[in-house]
Amino acid sequence: MRNSIIACGIVLLAGSARAQQAAIAKWAATEVLQSAALKGAHTGISIYEPATGKYWYQYQDTKYFSPASNTKIFSLFAGLKILGDSLPAARYLENDTAIFIKGTGDPTFLHPDFTYQPLLALLQQTKKQIWLVGAGNANRRFGPGWAWSDYPDYYQPELNDWPMYGNVVRIRHYGDSAFMTPDLYPLALLPDDTSAEVVTDRDERNNYFSIKYNRKDRSASTNEVPYITGSIMDLKERLEDTLHRPVGVALTPPKGQFTLLRSVPADTLFTPMMHRSDNFFAEQTLMMASALLWDSINTKRLIKYVTDTYLAALPQEAQWVDGSGLSRYNLFTPRDFVTVLTEMYKAFPRQRLWEILPTGGKGTLKNYYKEQFVHAKTGTLTGSVCLSGYLVTKKNKTLVFSVLVNNNKESATSVRRAVEQLLTKIYRDY
16 A cells, blocks of 8 residues: 555656646747747757756757857866865975976966965065976967957956966056056057047057047046967066066976965855856866866866766767857857756755856846846857856755857847746746
8 A cells, every 4th residue: 555655656746747847848938939039049948957867848958059158167167176175376396596486377376356375475485596487388378269359358368377467457547647557568548539438459469558548538447458478488577577586487397396386265266257257267277277187288188188087978079179168169068068067066065056156136147037046157159148057946946957049139138038037937936
């Protein structure tokens, strides 16, 4: 009798689950996918419940999409798995007269958002001769498939093994005055009383900066413009300007065991990386992971390592080429994102993930999900609007979801609102 009751209960639960899935599928097909925002777009949706191992809804979730900044979810996963509790600031080796230092890709060095600067303290306190050692960086200054014409835009700083100041200059302007931090390069002031806004720029091939402004505009502004990082000799000059002392370049690496110096807690980087969708932090995360594993920097090698080890069970083979999602070469499926998010959910404390990922009213979700039932990463490029993360329903069921939309002709905002409508209904009804 007892076994019969249990069997009946299982059948009822299974029937209820099927009815729930059918209801979501019907509503999504008639109300969401047929909305003006999504009707002509390429859309993939995957909604999964880790507790039961069941998919609540699947629509084209094995097809490939350009994920834009949802790629940062994979970069976050790599960082969580490899970097440990704090970031690698540099490696150094000392003898009686000299200290040899090689970069590990830490983007927080002299970045204004980070006051804790252990590497700077080491450099300032030592009385020994400082020598720079090449880090074996196989990366180029831009990722594969990036837009070359975006070189002066704040969201695309150059990548290197020893970033300084976030690899951007910060140009502050008021009236007829402007100053730049770091003050290393020429800055031309170009008054233009026909200009409706302040426009900062940089020469394509040189660190010559300019700012165009309307003299009638008395508002203050601050703009970030990437500088050309150049070679190790350029790094030497920047460090000498900062430290006010000579710095050498070691042509032959010294023999001996280098010591790893750690910097800030890893989550203090991961949180702004996800909340404001920081491309630079995401790229340097993969570079730091490579430096930590192999004492050399190679993002392509690191991506292969992560997919071959931690993510060998991805349902579809991802085409993952950079850390930020700026590249159009990236191709992922919604089920890929559900898989990596589920792995994160199993491996790391829920509260930690909730703090790293933005929720409603915060970060890139500041105008959406005001009931704060999602913790998710946005992704936006022209013709690509994506959202992947976690959803906690009113009945306290935790779901993992990914909604990827490509080739949309309607505005990104209208697509986001359509996705918000879908997820809000699931939150309220289940």
